[in-house]
Amino acid sequence: MTRGIGYYVHHQGAGHWQRATALARALRALGRPCTLMGTFSEIDTAGAPCPVLDLPDDRMIGAFDGQDGSGSRPEAFHYAPLNHAGLRARMGRIAAWAAETHPALLIVDVSCEVALFARLLSVPSLVVRLSGTRTDTPHLEAFRAASRLLAPFPEALDGGDVPDWVREKTYFAGFLGTEAAAAAPEDGRIVVVFGRGGEGGTLARLAEAAVAVPERDWHVLGPVTGDGPTPGNLHCHGWVGDVRPHLAPAALVIGGAGDGLVTAVAAQGKRFLCLPEPRAYGEQAAKAEGLARLGAALVHPGWPEAAAWPGLVARGLALDPARIAGLAEPDALARTAAAIEALCRD
Incomplete structure (x- = not known):
């Protein structure tokens, strides 16, 4: 039986979900099962190409900025509030899924905490590296814990202060999305x-x-x-x-x-x-x-x-x-899915 892949999807914006479903379809074409997991209260998952594991919400009450404001938070975390039942249930559900399915890989798009948790669960991870300056301790430790990093943009767009070892560990997928709509004449x-x-x-x-x-x-x-x-x-x-x-x-x-x-x-x-x-x-x-x-x-x-x-x-x-x-590669999805499949077989 082919071992599956888990794909953790961040709740901020729609881009993470679009990228996840596109990759899941490409992986399904290669015969690799995938499970999308995350908090999907603001996403219509009806058209998902694979099973969906809806996780309990881990957000604080009020505006969510990715920080829990705790002066005692370990330096390896961005967000780790204490006494948060939703967060506890969320991580427990991920752990239960891993124990039940013995996944070949967990794709993390994105969460430093889930990337580190995958390592604790002894699950290889492919951690998505977004644009921007991500040289803080949590990001670097998440990158270090990952088996490989995936940049969802062309290498020509990479910039900022990126350590050499991070860049060397990165697979540049290019822009990942569904195919363009049928061409239509511009009307101005x-x-x-x-x-x-x-x-x-x-x-x-x-x-x-x-x-x-x-x-x-x-x-x-x-x-x-x-x-x-x-x-x-x-x-x-x-x-x-x-x-x-x-x-x-x-x-x-x-x-x-x-x-x-x-x-x-x-x-x-x-x-x-x-x-x-x-x-x-x-x-x-x-x-x-x-x-x-x-x-x-x-x-x-x-x-x-x-x-x-x-x-x-x-x-x-x-x-x-x-x-x-010229920055768009028609085969970016298929090429990236093949690279992920190869990573699962290592």
Whole structure:
């Protein structure tokens, strides 16, 4: 019987889930069973390509920033609150699953604590290494505990102060996602995308942008707050499950530097105005810096003022879309799944 793989999925944003389901499908094609595990209260798991293990929530009451505020927390942990029943049940369920199934590998996307826990459970792990500066003790110890590291971006985008041993241990998967939607002719529209992991957009500022560039239709995907007058060229679609069909006719895409959006934009070769959002360890800022360095995106820090929009749109439309398209590898998923399968056989 082929031993399975566990895939731990972080709850922040939708990119982790999209990457996990895409890899799970590719692994299933190789005959390797996979179980997705995490807290999925904000995710529709109905279309999951494999069994799903829903874990008890480990978040503190109130705003969750990944820190528990404990001055006595061991240096190897980012988050380890005491007397938290949800966390205790969560780790117990992971341990029970490992004891029952004897997995070949646990993919951790992402959690330093789960990476270290896998080592304690004597389960080999493949730990996802995201962008940004991750040279703090918890990250380095998680990387040290892992059998291998996986970077879900091209090696050309790697940057920051990365120790040589971490880089040498990293498998650069490239952008991991589903295939691009069928090609469609561009109609000149601008598409703005807000993901689950950020604050979303505000109607007033979107209206200012649309008024500043009235010759183009603006289509907005994702959460938008506020009310008020809406110009005729501004169209808010709310949350959509698949952004790809909406990106296909876009002349310019605007959004943060989250993995899901960057992957989709690269797959379709779209001109990209990147507005990196604040994230722990400078994750989006580092990715945006790499895109700008390669000429693959125009980057602006934060939401622009109304007067800046005409110039930014003009510069964005002048980008060569071949630059960002060149970062996408059609075989990235299959190649990465094969590498994971080989790791399971070591």
